[in-house]
Amino acid sequence: MAHIYPHDYAADHHKQLKVTGAQIGSLLADIERLIKMNNNVVLEAQSVHKDFEDYNNEEKTTIYIVGLKTQLNNTIINAPPGISQSAD
Numbered sequence: 001m002a003h004i005y006p007h008d009y010a011a012d013h014h015k016q017l018k019v020t021g022a023q024i025g026s027l028l029a030d031i032e033r034l035i036k037m038n039n040n041v042v043l044e045a046q047s048v049h050k051d052f053e054d055y056n057n058e059e060k061t062t063i064y065i066v067g068l069k070t071q072l073n074n075t076i077i078n079a080p081p082g083i084s085q086s087a088d
Helices: 006-056 058-077
Strands: none
Touching: 006 058
8 A cells, every 4th residue: 555645745735826826817817807808899790889879860861872872972973083973
């Protein structure tokens, strides 16, 4: 029967604690990354919600569409020669 000496047990226990400590450190880093990702997703969702509210407002939507049409017309007017000037 093999004898287990206290110093062997302590050394094994110390190794286990080091491994466990490293695993905890890794998990904490993962949690921090997940929190940052979650915060980014929340900010993006808030932005999408605000955009939806803006586009749900008929006046803002009309202004947005008119602005796009103006940009398109200006692009067509300033198009280099040889590019079709038709916006139909």
